[in-house]
Amino acid sequence: MKAESEKQIQKAESLELDQSSFGLSALDFPLIIGFDGKRAANNLTGLGNYSRSLIEHLADQFPENEYFVYASKVKSAKQIDTFFKKSNIEFKLPQNGNFLWRSLNILKDLASDEVKIYHGLSHEIPFAIQHSRIKSVVTIHDLIFLRFPRYYKFIDRKIYDWKCKSACKRADKIIAISEKTKADIVEFYGTDPDKIEVIYQSCDDSFKTPFPQTTLSRIRATYKLPDHYILNVGTIEERKNLKLLVQALKGVAEEYKLVVIGKQASYFKTVEKEIEKLGLRSRIVFLQNIPFADLPGIYQMAKVFAYPSFYEGFGIPIIEALFSQIPVIAATGSCLEEAGGPKSLYVNPTDVDGLTAALNKILNNPSLQKEMKEKGLEFVQKFNSPLVTQQLMNCYRNILS
Template sequence: MKAESKIQTRKAESTELEQSGFSLSALTFSLIIGYDGKRAANNLTGLGNYSRSLIEHLANQFPEHEYLVYAPKVKSAKQIDTFFEKDNIELKLPKNGAFLWRTLNILKDLTNDGCQIFHGLSHEIPLAIQHTRIKSIVTIHDLIFLRYPQYYKFIDRKLYEWKSKSACKRANKIIAISQKTKEDIIDLYGINPEKIDVIYQSCDDSFKTPSPKETLSRIKATYKLPDKYILNVGTIEERKNLKLAIQALKEVNEEYKLVVIGKQTAYFTSVEKEIEKLGLKNRILFLKNIPFTDLPGIYQMASVFVYPSFYEGFGIPIIEALYSGVPVVAATGSCLEEAGGPNSLYISPNDATGLAKAINQVLGSPQLQKEMKEKGLQFVQKFNSSVVTKQLMDCYIAL
């Protein structure tokens, strides 16, 4: 049965049952679930990967449902094209222009398509959706723009706050990606804790399988990776605190270099000055625009992963490192202990000496490395895609 005919059939079933007084939790037939797909259909990193991964895992694990992805436009790219090739995932574009569509006009399309649930994957849902029969969920990744406003432009900060606070007030359910984010939502927006579910994120399945030796050899040669290295992955911006890792490197065994993967921002200028001041230019390798398929191999060859960020909503790179069998040293102060678990090491994001000591502690003890790898891999199973996906579907059904 083609997607459109499926939708029409389920729309009729939905209308008939709703008129009979059934709630979504009582429905046993296939659901029609809509998503804010702006990033899924256009972004190749970050929230784009998160959105596609979430929907694709749902579609694989619960193929009886329809997953409609609403986006004002779509980008032509292999990973996006492949995503929309699945039978039960369908791209929905505006029928009458994109202006104000995601904010307001989308409601007519959601109703016509028979959507029973709409999931805003990043901090916002359509205005007035609370006045329709469509149940709504919003995912809040973080409220860093309120905790650390100095990292954001005033206009951007106010826009983010308005959208996310409004969505939290109007949505039937809120998903926080960490306990820390849940606490921030309660503290900063005054939301009832019972309205918020904590559902962690997973990472791409490619990090969960060891790469063949031939692949690792090719990757090492392609990027001229050193034999021994410490790894840091993430946008090179002030909040991510790369300078602390550089300062710590001065006190770390000289056999080890620091490999940094991430998009460079204006903060990179001060990073370069710090490297020059400490005389570490020959011990640091910057990589950017790395194909996603090569990233797991780069993780797997690292000796230790460092993530000294001042504040995060969760910390996917830590999950990637643990699945890759790499010991993790991260910063206290946000949610990184939730991602890294009790057997990773944690330091203050202002303590370069403490970071160096923790790195040296790991590098100097094969027994500690073995323990951190084994226990880290055990801990990270709680973030397995199948576990997270089941929790999310349970959240939908309970609406």
């Protein structure tokens, strides 16, 4: 492995265009920026949406640059096909791919393509990139596997830790998606805080424009949505704490239902038992595999968005709700106050009565609903795409300067 690593370093350096020999700076030219495209090219939720959104906004806001997305395969799906149709976003397959390509051999491709910055969008960058002329950035979304190890299998936890710790050590710059994540990186890895820049996430622009009533009516009919509902979005797993929301629903007027959108993990059985115990089967609707184009409409028709998760790196669903002008209730204890702002309501993630009270406080008070919608929309502008994208480009250029 060591010999292979040294060989790739030599190749990368020999292929890299050294502009300094001509008295020129990388900033004098349009940039070629490379991205770890594993999720962008294959995932339709979560990190896939984050990756595509980040690159798309860069491509739109800074069209003079080229954006190369590196992945060993690509999934055929509307979201992904549309993404790669942009003229300055290019999908890059391995020149000589093997199982080491993403971690090591990609350096040859990056150097050959004259990439100036490589951005690892989810916790890892190629080994030995620090020995090449290619500058590197890594995004760390969270260190939940260290903060709450019980939620992860032992081997997964060890692999995540190894990759994150190594990337944080070798990258030229670390992007944390919240102040809480930055604090966790400093605490667990002893990283110099000056090496970490907090750049928040935005959400897809489709959440930022109200749908026409005809579209909302079509969505309501398609998914048989109740007239009045509380919304929860996210994988149904223990950390997301859906059981607390089910328990709180018992104390809310029966006209209000609960709509849950998300993949069902093994924890779903625990939630089902609680639903049966409380006699709430008729008041809860579970939806899966919702087309992304319809999701903003489901948000926009909700009365409240409730997100009692024990721990998050940031909380994109909260941003989606605020842009959709829906009042938000979230849990204390991680970064959700950063995402939700001062006018959202927060409860301890173990406090059923507190969550019930918060739900009723909003549902029974139209003037509070109006205030939370207006103030929430005002607050969430700090996460709007143009601002976040400019911060990211500033980060890239500062690394090169």
